Amino acid sequence: MQPGKSKPMVMLQSLFTFIIGGLLYLLLELAWRGRSHLSMFITGGLCCMLLSALFLRYAPAWPLRFLLAGLVITAAEFLCGCAVNRHLGLGVWDYSARSRNLYGQVCLDFSLLWCLMALPISALGAYAAYLVNLVSPY
Numbered sequence: 001m002q003p004g005k006s007k008p009m010v011m012l013q014s015l016f017t018f019i020i021g022g023l024l025y026l027l028l029e030l031a032w033r034g035r036s037h038l039s040m041f042i043t044g045g046l047c048c049m050l051l052s053a054l055f056l057r058y059a060p061a062w063p064l065r066f067l068l069a070g071l072v073i074t075a076a077e078f079l080c081g082c083a084v085n086r087h088l089g090l091g092v093w094d095y096s097a098r099s100r101n102l103y104g105q106v107c108l109d110f111s112l113l114w115c116l117m118a119l120p121i122s123a124l125g126a127y128a129a130y131l132v133n134l135v136s137p138y
Helices: 007-033 039-057 064-086 108-115 118-135
Strands: none
Touching: 007 039, 007 108, 007 118, 039 118, 064 108, 064 118
């Protein structure tokens, strides 16, 4: 829990970053590929929630934020891909035709792009913290 915040306020902040992060991830996919899937909303929301909490709690330097964003989002996409594509057979995406892929679920080229997500995630987390402080009764 973040220092100085009540549990309900931290949960509200987490819910806000989950929903907005999930929607942004979904919109990014729609703009890039023209389609998306509910699993991408959930994955994007979880990534955004986790990363914004880490960034707010520990305030890492920007190079570390970029690295963390790339690693966390790539790992989440890999786990989600293994579940929805390989285990459930939904075929939401397949990177097997691209070079530098891992089981067709993640691709190094996109992992490098995920590093840039540290910028909007940091901004979203800060904005969510600001909003929660505005509505906090404490």
